[in-house]
Amino acid sequence: MSKLQRIAITSEKGGVGKSTLAFNLAGTLAEKGKVVLVDEDERVQSVLQWSELAPVPFTVVTPEGAEGAVKGARFLVVDSEGRPAVEELIELAQTFDQVLIPCGVSRLEIASTLKLWQKLVAAGGTEAVKVVITKAPPVGRVGQDARDALREAGVPCLDTVVRRYAAHEKAAEQGGLVKDVKDNKAEEAWSDIRGVAWEVM
Ligand SMILES: Nc1ncnc2c1ncn2[C@@H]1O[C@H](COP(=O)(O)OP(=O)(O)OP(=O)(O)O)[C@@H](O)[C@H]1O
Numbered sequence: 001m002s003k004l005q006r007i008a009i010t011s012e013k014g015g016v017g018k019s020t021l022a023f024n025l026a027g028t029l030a031e032k033g034k035v036v037l038v039d040e041d042e043r044v045q046s047v048l049q050w051s052e053l054a055p056v057p058f059t060v061v062t063p064e065g066a067e068g069a070v071k072g073a074r075f076l077v078v079d080s081e082g083r084p085a086v087e088e089l090i091e092l093a094q095t096f097d098q099v100l101i102p103c104g105v106s107r108l109e110i111a112s113t114l115k116l117w118q119k120l121v122a123a124g125g126t127e128a129v130k131v132v133i134t135k136a137p138p139v140g141r142v143g144q145d146a147r148d149a150l151r152e153a154g155v156p157c158l159d160t161v162v163r164r165y166a167a168h169e170k171a172a173e174q175g176g177l178v179k180d181v182k183d184n185k186a187e188e189a190w191s192d193i194r195g196v197a198w199e200v201m
């Protein structure tokens with residue numbers, strides 16, 4: 001049996017699209033094998049709530065349920081608490097195969113991600129950590145430019161830029177995966193998620 005691959009998603013800022021990415025990423029990875037998605041956000045429990053609104057091809061559990069659920073799974077995806085302390089991030093980087101940090105395209109978001117990265121570098125815990133640009137305008141190169149600016153500053157970033165589409169917000173309202181939403185951009189939105197999955201697998 002293949003080894004369990006552990007992927008954590010966390011971020012310095014709130015509302016950057018962590019839960020949206022975690023949920024849909026779990027949905028794409030489920031095409032490859034059993035996926036367990038852990039909801040660590042005790043306050044809002046976004047992914048747990050979305051999974052209760054519509055059927056999804058993976059199991060969502062709270063941290064307490066993770067150990068039991070993970071048996072026989074190929075992927076463990078964790079929607080981690082936001083604003084981790086550097087020590088927490090280092091621990092994530094040591095326990096997980098991949099740690100994804102979603103980051104928006106604004107100057108402030110890029111600056112705060114860069115700061116977080118520098119703290120990580122100083123603490124020697126950068127392995128496994130990658131930034132993924134999210135909520136990028138679908139038109140133009142703003143997302144790619146944000147990614148390239150971070151890369152120039154030495155921050156490893158996924159090639160894939162997750163674009164901003166209303167389909168993601170519709171999915172959040174209805175529950176279920178973005179590919180199943182009735183929206184003429186649902187396919188584009190899903191293709192970004194597939195791009196992320198392809199890069200982390
Ligand atoms: N790619 C996207 N395109 C459009 N809207 C998006 C996208 N990703 C997330 N959103 C929207 O942005 C809002 C915040 O997303 P989400 O809840 O995934 O962020 P989060 O980082 O998990 O937030 P929190 O810090 O509160 O946990 C939601 O309304 C969601 O629908």
Ligand SMILES: [Mg+2]
Pocket residue numbers: 018019020041044046079
């Ligand atoms: Mg969230």
